[in-house]
Amino acid sequence: MKIEYEDTFVKVAGLIGGPDYIRVARALLNNENATDEEIASATGLKIKTVRKALYDLFGRSLITGVRVRDPKRGWFVYRWKAQRDQTDGFIQTQRRKVLNRLKQRLEYEEMHEFYHCGTPTCLTRTFEDAMENFFKCPTCAKPLNRMDNAELKDALRWKINQLDEELAK
C-alpha cells in the first residue's frame, strides 16, 4: 500500500497497525465524528477490527472519542475524531524512545564481550556468563566462541547519529 504522499495521521496509523489501520484512519479523515459502525461500513472492515484499531489509536492519543446518545436506538455511542495535531508529537516521541534504547544498547555492546555457540536459536552470552558456564553453551553444549560485534556497534552509532540529527532539526 503506497503511503508516501499521505496525511501524516494515516502514515502513523499504518506504522502502528498496518493496512487495516490505514483504512480506518482514512475513513476517520473522510468522515469526522464517525461512529465505529459508520467506519466499518465505509471501510468494509469487520466491526471488531475497527474497534480494535480505534481503541489502539485512542490509547496512543491519536484520536478522541465523544460519548453521545444515539437518537434512533437511545443507547450511547462514541463519535471518533482524528487528532492530527498530535501526530508530529507522536513521531518525535517515538524517535526519542528509539534513540534512547539505541544509546543504551550501544553502551552495553561497548562494555561487554560476547560469546556464542553458533546455533541460531541459542542466546548470546556475555564474558561473565560464558566463564560461569566454562565456555560451553548451557543449551546445546557446543563451545562458546567470541563474537565480533563491530558491525552492530557501527550500525548503532550511525543510527544514533541519524536520529540525533533529525531531532535537532
Place this chain on the structure above:
Amino acid sequence: MTKAKAKPPKAAKKQPRQPRQKKESEGSQPVERTEEELVDLTSRVYKLVVERGRDGVLQSEIWKELGLTSRDGSRLAIRLERRGLIGRVKVLEDGRWTYKLTPLRFPTDMTSIEKAPCIVCQYEPKCSIEGEVSPYVCPWIGPWVVQEAMAAGSRPDEAEAVPAR
C-alpha cells in the same frame, strides 16, 4: 439606462460559472472508481501539489497531467482541501476560472523509524534497563539497525553517512 448598461457584464460573469455548476452536479453521480484508485489518485495529486511547493499549481494542470477528467480533478482537490492538506483559491487564468492549489501541510518524513521494532513491539511498555525485557537483550533492535545501515550504505546518496569502520 444605467440599469440596462449594468446588466450585460453581470450576464458575462455568470456565463463561465454555469458549466462549472453543471460539473459539480455531475459529481453527485455514482463514481465508478474504486476506493483504492481514489486513494492512489488523491496521493498523486497531493504529491504534485507538494512538489510545486508554496507557489502552488493550477487545478487544471493537475488533471491534465494525471490524465483525469476535470470532474475527477476537482473532486480529488476538494477531498484534499477537506482534509486540510491543501488550500484551494479561485483564480482567473486565460479568461477561465480555475483553482490554485497550495500545500498547507507537508508530509512528515519518518523513514528513519518506519521499520523500528519498538513501535509495534508488544513488550514495549515493559521495556527498560531494569525490566524483564530490555534494550540490552532485545533480539529485534540489533538486526533492524544493521539492516538499515546496510541499506543506507548501498544507496549512493547516503553512503557517506555510514561509518567507514
